[in-house]
Amino acid sequence: MIVTADFVVSLDGYLAGPGIAPDNPGGDGAEAIFAWLHDCASWRERQGLEGGVEGPDSEIVREWFDGTGAVVMGRTMYELGAEFWGEDPPFRTPVFVLTNRPQETLVKKGGTSFVFVTDGIHSALDRAKAAAGGRDVDIAGGADTVRQYLAAGLIDELQLHVVPVLLGGGLRIFDGLGAVKGPLEKVRVVDTPLATHVKYRFTKG
Amino acid sequence: MIVTADFVVSLDGYLAGPGIAPDNPGGDGAEAIFAWLHDCASWRERQGLEGGVEGPDSEIVREWFDGTGAVVMGRTMYELGAEFWGEDPPFRTPVFVLTNRPQETLVKKGGTSFVFVTDGIHSALDRAKAAAGGRDVDIAGGADTVRQYLAAGLIDELQLHVVPVLLGGGLRIFDGLGAVKGPLEKVRVVDTPLATHVKYRFTKG
Numbered sequence: 034m035i036v037t038a039d040f041v042v043s044l045d046g047y048l049a050g051p052g053i054a055p056d057n058p059g060g061d062g063a064e065a066i067f068a069w070l071h072d073c074a075s076w077r078e079r080q081g082l083e084g085g086v087e088g089p090d091s092e093i094v095r096e097w098f099d100g101t102g103a104v105v106m107g108r109t110m111y112e113l114g115a116e117f118w119g120e121d122p123p124f125r126t127p128v129f130v131l132t133n134r135p136q137e138t139l140v141k142k143g144g145t146s147f148v149f150v151t152d153g154i155h156s157a158l159d160r161a162k163a164a165a166g167g168r169d170v171d172i173a174g175g176a177d178t179v180r181q182y183l184a185a186g187l188i189d190e191l192q193l194h195v196v197p198v199l200l201g202g203g204l205r206i207f208d209g210l211g212a213v214k215g216p217l218e219k220v221r222v223v224d225t226p227l228a229t230h231v232k233y234r235f236t237k238g
Numbered sequence: 239m240i241v242t243a244d245f246v247v248s249l250d251g252y253l254a255g256p257g258i259a260p261d262n263p264g265g266d267g268a269e270a271i272f273a274w275l276h277d278c279a280s281w282r283e284r285q286g287l288e289g290g291v292e293g294p295d296s297e298i299v300r301e302w303f304d305g306t307g308a309v310v311m312g313r314t315m316y317e318l319g320a321e322f323w324g325e326d327p328p329f330r331t332p333v334f335v336l337t338n339r340p341q342e343t344l345v346k347k348g349g350t351s352f353v354f355v356t357d358g359i360h361s362a363l364d365r366a367k368a369a370a371g372g373r374d375v376d377i378a379g380g381a382d383t384v385r386q387y388l389a390a391g392l393i394d395e396l397q398l399h400v401v402p403v404l405l406g407g408g409l410r411i412f413d414g415l416g417a418v419k420g421p422l423e424k425v426r427v428v429d430t431p432l433a434t435h436v437k438y439r440f441t442k443g
Contacts (some may be wrong), residue, residue, distance in 0.1 A: 044438065045251070046412065062419065195436075198422065199412065199415065199419050199420060200419065201415050201419040210404065210406050213404055214267065214404050214406040215404060216403050217402040217403065219429075222427070222429040224424075224427040224429070226424070229424075231434060233402055
């Protein structure tokens, strides 16, 4: 059981473009970095959609989804996604939502539940680990949340899906990390025409 | 003949670390991103040094060096490097230095000359193209200079040598690029234990 984070980023390191707003959650240009993901058979399957493309990109996404036994996300990501995810969300695991506002757990179809955690990132992670059934805990985002976990040294493996696009602005995954400076162990690089999938392990100092 | 740029960057996109100063030109931690390069047989050969490691990293560096027929660099990079490069600099081609202060051309050993250009980036590039003898023009840096050429859409191919290190701060290659947003064509990815060498071509809109 490890703690993972998987992010789609532009070549210039943005996981969302400029101009983020409630009706534009990925920012301007974000569709260009997510198009390959939304075409993956494995992604579509999780959304209850038919079809899509099989191949190495889809396999990597399937490996990520299947390896995950619990998810942690920030309140903003939850609020932006909840309506889209609907009554049968794609997670199919417990999802721990970081928030300041206590709220009853929401049990959805297909194995997804949303558990609202008000006592911080360490507590949310501990609860996710206990709920993951031996599989990995995935820090799903948004940018602030993953940066907090990175800065606290709580992520074991980070996989970036680098898309050959420049967004020119927006939210960077690597910003204000401070204490996580240093070398990483490169686990795997898989390059496809659509993305370069690079996985790193944080070495414990 | 194309215009190229080749940069060693950390995973978080920095080509120099925090704390840059005249006696610390790469910033804190930079030795960690350049170590693989300084061990390459092809790099050492250009510095007049024996030995070093042959292999895919060294081959990629040799391809870059051998493909270059002229170099453009900023004044700061020139001033920081001049003493280290000495009387037999590693370029072995004409080097066009962007500056506001007119200065006589300096002819060094081994084919290197430093030509000081006071009328802007387009003029420097035109002169470099004319001097390159059909080989490529390489925009050598520093950060400000490569960003200016990127923002003006004057670079055809960009190769990043991504090292599995987080610098956590410093000078990013991608900052304030504005007009160069959009998709790139991925030319080649070569992954080695030391670096992931990714080459992109800017597609003309």
